[in-house]
Amino acid sequence: MLALLNAVIHTLDPARPRASALLVRGDRIAAVGDDRQVLSAASGPVERLDLKRRAVVPGLIDAHIHLLSYGLSLRVVDLDNLPSLHRCVEKVRERVKQTAQGAWVTGRGWNYTVWEEGRPPHRSDLDPVSPGHPVLLTSKNGHQAWCNTSALRLAGVDRNTPDPRGGRIERDARGEPTGVLSEEAIGLVSIHVPPPGDLRSAFLDAQRIASAQGLTGFHDCDAHGYDGIAMRGLLEDLHHSGDLALRAYLMVPDHRIDEAIASGWRTGDGSDHVRVGPVKAFADGALGPRTADLLDPYEGEPDNRGIVVADDEQLLDLTTKAHRNGLRVAVHAIGDRAVRRCLDAFEKSQQHVPGDFRPRVEHVQIVHPDDLPRFKRLGAVASMQPIHATSDMHMADRFWGSRSRRSYAWRSLLDAGAALAFGSDCPVEPLGPLAGLHAAVTRQRPDGVPRGGWTPEQRITLTEALRAYTYGSAYAAGQEADLGTLAPGKFADLVVLSQDPFALPPEEIPRAEVAMTMVGGRIVYESGTQEIRKPDPFFLSS
Incomplete structure (x- = not known):
């Protein structure tokens, strides 16, 4: 068992919104209350962790994320927050130099609405820096892609290619593809990119x-x-x-x-x-x-x-x-x-x-x-x-x-x-x-x-x-009986913060940095280390 003591706990449980201590038995919460109440609820050996008045909140659940895509995005050309088309092209130029001839160059994050040039991209912007590589760059929102001519040619996309259902091939005044694909049209080219x-x-x-x-x-x-x-x-x-x-x-x-x-x-x-x-x-x-x-x-x-x-x-x-x-x-x-x-x-x-x-x-x-x-x-x-x-x-x-x-x-x-x-x-x-x-x-x-x-x-x-x-x-997700608040019987999923966000002015909420993350009674992150602890037999058997 593990007792988290001397904390400022925001349980989000209407029955007990605030507490100062919490007892973990196995992967679930056994008790919530003050230090005395929690320790008296323990039976057998208890590991005590003094949180020194740090804040504790229920585990944070991201209800809309593309986590594997995020991991993969860390390996491609990062165009996020770049202020100009020119800077994006230069980033592609740098990656081309590091990429084998003929191999795909991929990236993500461009947003022409914030570019200094004030216009959408075009395949001709990429062609001079990538003559021997097909290039596919997804936009920040993921709903458009910017390709060079090599990528369009490899995919067989030209002026005669019809727009797919739910998508659009952006075209110039002559009907030629500009290199920008919207929505379902992205798949016309992305299907040709080798899997990671x-x-x-x-x-x-x-x-x-x-x-x-x-x-x-x-x-x-x-x-x-x-x-x-x-x-x-x-x-x-x-x-x-x-x-x-x-x-x-x-x-x-x-x-x-x-x-x-x-x-x-x-x-x-x-x-x-x-x-x-x-x-x-x-x-x-x-x-x-x-x-x-x-x-x-x-x-x-x-x-x-x-x-x-x-x-x-x-x-x-x-x-x-x-x-x-x-x-x-x-x-x-x-x-x-x-x-x-x-x-x-x-x-x-x-x-x-x-x-x-x-x-x-x-x-x-x-x-x-x-x-x-x-x-x-x-x-x-x-x-x-x-x-x-x-x-x-x-x-x-x-x-x-x-x-x-x-x-x-x-x-x-x-x-x-x-x-x-x-x-x-x-x-x-x-x-x-x-x-x-x-x-x-x-x-x-x-x-x-x-x-x-x-x-x-x-x-x-x-x-x-x-x-x-x-x-x-x-x-x-239909999991409110087990997750979402800190109450006895629920999974011990919680976050320890360096400061109490409820005690900070609203504009300073990001100052409350994550000090520890726990999932099912298992500490998976502690400030200063990103090592993930393997399941501890102590927790599994208690």
Whole structure:
């Protein structure tokens, strides 16, 4: 047994919101209270850990992340936060020099909306620095790719290639491909990129960073290549070897639903560490490339309301098929029309297959006021990423105009009774949940911009934000009986912080650094070391 003593514990348990001590027996919490109460509840030898008034919160669960993709992204050309097209091209030039002739050069993270040049990229920008290499660079939001001419030629993409359903080949005035591919068109080229090497080490690289940021669990949303079906075996092997330090909830891509059903997969199947999640689908695109599906056109683009990736019939058919076969659904929907279409599909599906399926809308970046109460009525979860608000605020104002006042509407959704689950969307945005909590509470970037917060009426309290990152994520996965709060009988998943975020001014929340992360009574991270401790027989046998 392990007793955590002399702490400031925020349990998020309504029955006992605050405590100073906690007792761990095996992988679960045995007692919560003050030091005396916890020690008196112990039987047999007890290891005591004095936390010296550090804060303790429930384990943080990222409800929307692409963790293996993040690990792999650490190995490709990093174009994130570069201020110009020129800087991106120079980074590609450097990687080409280190790459064998004819081999692919891949990268991610470009965002032309912040470039000094003020224009989208073109294949001709890459061609001079990569004459002997095909190049594929995904955008920051993952909804566009930038290719050179070699990559397009290898994939057979030219002026005569039709746009695939749910995608678009960007073209110039003469009809020639510019090298930018949107949504489903990315697959025309990405299918030709050789698979990466050691997935195990890539995942472990990402896991080390995640544990150091206080994550104890994650809902993996990859839908292309490294999806839940592909990852389940890898993570189960890591669990059996004692190297898995996170609880995984793995989504199944919609194009593999028949395979999952034939294999007998059901949402919730698996172990306490690796579980089957919902079926993941896409209703629309994203804000940056202006492919999110909107009720009204984009500002200054009267003919553009975005891209419909899955139409109404497809969403209804998918939801109904999933629910009939014991699978839940999670649908990417950023635009307000996409959100509405998801809710319509959920409502119609419930008429055919009633039940507590907790369907998820991923992102919900803009929602019409009429649709706010529908989340509670339909039992739908709003799975959102608060860091998107402060990252995207200038784009939202530019492309959505006055509608941006109702975007990233956490306050409105909570007031309407919606269940809220928070995540990061890493590697689209940084992984750190403390940065997400800061964004949710302040609606500001770390530098304090904008003063007073962007659309401050949508701010929420720290308790509400933390609950969305813990209990909300657990609820979205149907695991609220075991995770999300610190209470007797629940798994001992928790985070020790260097400072109490509730005692800090909101703008200083990121100062509360992670000192220790525990998963199932096992310390998987301590400040100063990133070594993951193998299962301790003391904990397993006590």
